[in-house]
Each structure stands twice: as structure tokens, then as C-alpha cells.
Amino acid sequence: MSDPVPSSIEWGTLTTRRLGQLMTAIEEQRPEAADVVAALQRQTWPGLTVGVTGPPGSGKSTLISALVRELRRRRERVGVVAVDPSSDRTGGAFLGDRLRMMEHATDADVLVRSIATRGHGGGVAPAVSDLARLLRAAGYAWVLIETVGAGQVETDVVARADVTLLVQAPGLGDEIQALKKGILEVADLVVVNKSDQPGAVELRRQLETWAASPERVLATCATSGEGIAELLQAIDARRPERASETSRLRARREEVRGLALAILRDRLDASLRDADVTRGTTWEAAERLVASLRFEP
Amino acid sequence: MRVAMNGGTQRSRGRVLIGKPGLDGHTRGAKFIAKALADHGYEVIYTGIRRTPAEIATAAVQEDVDVVGLSLLSGAHNTLFPQVLAELRKLGAADVPVIAGGVIPQADIPGLLTAGITAVFTPGAPIEQILAAFDEACTRRRKMS
Ligand SMILES: Nc1nc2c(ncn2[C@@H]2O[C@H](COP(=O)(O)OP(=O)(O)OP(=O)(O)O)[C@@H](O)[C@H]2O)c(=O)[nH]1
Ligand SMILES: [Mg+2]
Numbered sequence: 001m002s003d004p005v006p007s008s009i010e011w012g013t014l015t016t017r018r019l020g021q022l023m024t025a026i027e028e029q030r031p032e033a034a035d036v037v038a039a040l041q042r043q044t045w046p047g048l049t050v051g052v053t054g055p056p057g058s059g060k061s062t063l064i065s066a067l068v069r070e071l072r073r074r075r076e077r078v079g080v081v082a083v084d085p086s087s088d089r090t091g092g093a094f095l096g097d098r099l100r101m102m103e104h105a106t107d108a109d110v111l112v113r114s115i116a117t118r119g120h121g122g123g124v125a126p127a128v129s130d131l132a133r134l135l136r137a138a139g140y141a142w143v144l145i146e147t148v149g150a151g152q153v154e155t156d157v158v159a160r161a162d163v164t165l166l167v168q169a170p171g172l173g174d175e176i177q178a179l180k181k182g183i184l185e186v187a188d189l190v191v192v193n194k195s196d197q198p199g200a201v202e203l204r205r206q207l208e209t210w211a212a213s214p215e216r217v218l219a220t221c222a223t224s225g226e227g228i229a230e231l232l233q234a235i236d237a238r239r240p241e242r243a244s245e246t247s248r249l250r251a252r253r254e255e256v257r258g259l260a261l262a263i264l265r266d267r268l269d270a271s272l273r274d275a276d277v278t279r280g281t282t283w284e285a286a287e288r289l290v291a292s293l294r295f296e297p
Numbered sequence: 298m299r300v301a302m303n304g305g306t307q308r309s310r311g312r313v314l315i316g317k318p319g320l321d322g323h324t325r326g327a328k329f330i331a332k333a334l335a336d337h338g339y340e341v342i343y344t345g346i347r348r349t350p351a352e353i354a355t356a357a358v359q360e361d362v363d364v365v366g367l368s369l370l371s372g373a374h375n376t377l378f379p380q381v382l383a384e385l386r387k388l389g390a391a392d393v394p395v396i397a398g399g400v401i402p403q404a405d406i407p408g409l410l411t412a413g414i415t416a417v418f419t420p421g422a423p424i425e426q427i428l429a430a431f432d433e434a435c436t437r438r439r440k441m442s
Pocket of ligand 2: 096
């Protein structure tokens with residue numbers, strides 16, 4: 001990064017160029033980003049961060065693009081952070097979500113950023129939260145975060161959003177396995193996307209019985225835009241400032257839990273690589289490893 | 298055993314954007330390069346076909362990529378490639394190197410290089426050479442910043 005970070009930042013006047021570079025600095029945890037992150041974390045920025053997760057191909061990116069369209073109709077500025085997994089083997093990643101959002105490509109009030117998980121495990125979650133803060137500080141009042149809902153990583157990322165959507169769609173085969181507990185609990189709203197496809201009605205009915213309250217389940221067709229305005233309304237109704245004290249506390253507990261797990265996972269991951277796995281059965285080796293763990297600050 | 302505090306974060310080689318300006322719909326070359334770059338350790342953002350120079354430049358700036366790769370088979374390279382460079386300049390990203398590929402007559406290459414394109418590849422160029430050009434451009438840029 002060429003120019004140093006100014007001590008008191010005029011968030012609203014940052015150019016897209018500068019924002020893009022700041023995002024890189026935050027993502028890579030560069031020293032020069034530390035002040036920025038500290039400043040970003042000092043206050044709550046106006047706006048709303050929405051987490052969107054769900055199995056591959058359920059239509060998350062298309063849905064986000066449709067939500068952006070609706071938000072733009074309301075003259076809202078929107079930031080999107082799309083997270084895709086890095087390859088463990090090569091460190092590379094194919095970040096393809098933006099492809100589905102290109103209709104907003106030259107809209108100066110829409111900023112899309114693609115992020116790879118870079119083997120952080122759940123540890124990418126804090127960086128993504130900071131990116132969302134930066135976007136909100138810069139005046140993108142709505143921030144939509146996409147993650148592929150396969151595991152803990154995604155749950156951690158979206159659980160830190162103000163409102164969380166779990167996207168499902170008919171015809172994905174074993175999509176129901178993505179519903180394994182946790183994520184259904186974390187999700188504020190369950191979206192049955194591809195409502196134009198066969199099986200959507202059944203899937204919706206099934207999800208309504210699983211989700212504690214049927215009104216949490218909504219149907220959309222992201223490609224035609226059907227149900228998008230209603231979804232946006234439902235998201236709006238779940239703004240944290242409208243939530244009760246208990247549900248706010250629950251959300252905070254969830255965020256802290258997610259954070260702690262993410263930190264743990266990163267550290268464990270690093271130590272497990274050097275573990276002695278040669279003696280005994282694999283089970284014994286695992287037990288021995290766990291017993292030997294010691295934490296240092 | 299010690300549990301290290303700053304655990305296993307992994308680094309990519311860099312971030313690149315692959316874009317196709319112009320009207321042709323031949324995606325094979327662009328997708329092949331995108332895949333090869335990802336396999337080589339880059340984070341690759343693919344913007345799809347028929348993008349305007351402004352769309353490509355805006356995406357490159359929002360994504361803060363280290364290198365932009367352009368692919369074009371429609372023959373409009375002499376106008377579209379310099380237009381991408383101009384759009385990048387407009388956004389304050391003149392320092393982002395642009396590597397181009399496609400059906401480009403030898404005679405046009407010097408002009409493109411003079412215009413500011415970092416490297417030009419024509420069909421049949423070995424993939425190792427293309428990857429090496431991205432590596433070099435990326436390393437040079439990361440050193441500068
Ligand atoms: N019929 C129909 N197709 C849809 C709908 N929404 C998305 N699609 C299609 O589903 C495919 C996948 O859409 P994406 O938006 O890329 O899905 P995604 O969940 O973001 O996928 P990943 O990021 O790869 O996990 C695309 O071909 C979309 O056009 C919908 O409501 N109806
Ligand atoms: Mg997607």
C-alpha cells in the first residue's frame with residue numbers, strides 16, 4: 001500500500017480504489033491495517049449486515065443480485081462480500097460469485113468483493129466482519145455476505161451478521177444434510193429459492209415443520225425476482241434494533257461462541273499438523289494428542 | 298504440545314481478474330487460463346463474457362487484484378485493450394498490470410505493448426509461459442506497494 005492510513009479517516013470520502021486496497025490490508029492482517037480495524041471496531045456503523053448461506057448451487061449469488069436490485073430501487077447503497085473456499089492443495093481459489101452479480105458491475109453504489117478462505121478455517125470470519133464494518137463506515141448501509149453452507153466456517157461467518165438467511169432449493173439431491181442442526185438455529189430466515197422448480201412446494205412444507213416457526217420460511221425465485229420484495233421486508237423486520245433483549249443476548253452469545261471456536265480451530269489446525277501419529281491406533285493417537293494440548297497466550 | 302497462537306493461515310500467490318471484453322462468446326481460452334491460474338495458486342475472479350472495459354476495470358479495482366488478464370477473439374483488441382487501460386487509469390489503478398491474450402496479429406503486438414499492456418499471448422502459447430508472465434507481473438507489483 002502506497003499512502004499511509006490517515007489517523008482520522010474520512011470514511012465517506014474513500015475512493016473505490018482506496019477501499020479495495022484497505023480491504024486487502026484488512027484481509028491480510030497487514031500491520032498498517034491495525035489502526036483502521038481498531039477505528040472500525042470502536043463504534044457500530046449505521047446499516048445492516050445480512051449473512052446468506054446455503055448449499056452450492058442453491059442460488060445464493062443470484063438471490064443476492066436480486067436483493068441488490070430491489071435495494072437499489074430503494075436507493076440504498078450496497079456492499080457484497082462473497083466468500084469461497086481456497087484449495088488446500090494449491091492455495092488458489094476460483095471466485096465465481098461475482099459472475100452472477102454483473103448487472104450491478106458499473107453501479108457506483110454497489111461494491112462487490114470476493115474473498116477466499118485461505119485455510120483460515122473459521123478464522124476468516126473476523127476479517128469478513130471487519131470488511132462489513134468498513135463497507136458500512138464507507139456508506140454502504142446494506143452489506144450482504146455470501147458463504148457456501150457446508151461447514152462450521154460458514155456458520156461462523158454468517159452467525160456474526162445482524163440477520164442470517166439460509167438458502168435452500170429443490171433438486172440439489174442431498175441438500176437437507178446442510179440443515180444439520182446448528183445452521184437452522186443460526187438462521188433467522190429460511191429461503192426456499194427456485195420456487196419455479198419442481199419440488200419447491202414440498203421442500204417448503206418440510207422446512208416449515210423443521211423451522212420452529214413457519215413464518216421464518218419464505219419462497220423466492222431469484223431469477224424472476226418473485227418473492228424478493230417480501231424477503232427484503234422480512235429481513236428489515238428482523239433488524240437487531242427491533243429484536244428483543246433476549247434475542248440480542250442470544251445473538252451476542254452466538255457471536256462470541258463462534259469467535260472462540262474459530263480461534264481454537266485455527267490454532268488446533270496448526271498444532272495437529274506436527275502431531276506424533278505413529279504410535280498406537282489412530283484413536284489412541286488422537287486421545288494422546290488431545291491430552292497433550294496446552295494453551296499459551 | 299503447544300497450540301500456536303497465530304495458527305495456519307495460508308497465502309495465495311496473488312489475486313487476478315480474468316475478463317473478456319468484446320462481443321465474442323468463446324469462453325474456452327479464458328476459462329482454461331482461469332483454471333490454470335487457480336491451480337497455480339492464484340485467487341481468480343472471473344467476470345464472464347462480453348464485458349465493457351469499464352465493467353472490467355471497476356471489478357479489478359473493487360477486488361484489488363494484482364494482475365488483470367484479458368482474453369479477446371473478436372479482433373477489436375486495438376481499441377478494447379487500451380480502453381481497459383484508460384478505465385483503470387480513471388479509477389486510479391494505472392499501476393495494475395494487464396496481460397492480454399487472443400487472436401492478435403504479430404503486427405499489432407508492439408503497439409499494444411507501447412500502449413501499456415504488460416504482455417501479449419497468442420493461441421498456442423505454452424501455459425507455463427503465461428503463468429510465468431502472471432507471476433512476474435504479480436511479484437513486481439507486490440514489491441512496489
Ligand atoms: N430456475 C431457477 N434457477 C435459479 C434460481 N436462482 C438461481 N438459479 C440458478 O441456479 C444456478 C446456481 O446459482 P448461483 O446463484 O450461482 O448459486 P450459488 O448458491 O451462489 O452457488 P455457489 O456460489 O457455487 O455455492 C445458476 O444457474 C442460477 O441461474 C431460481 O430461482 N430459479
Ligand atoms: Mg455463489
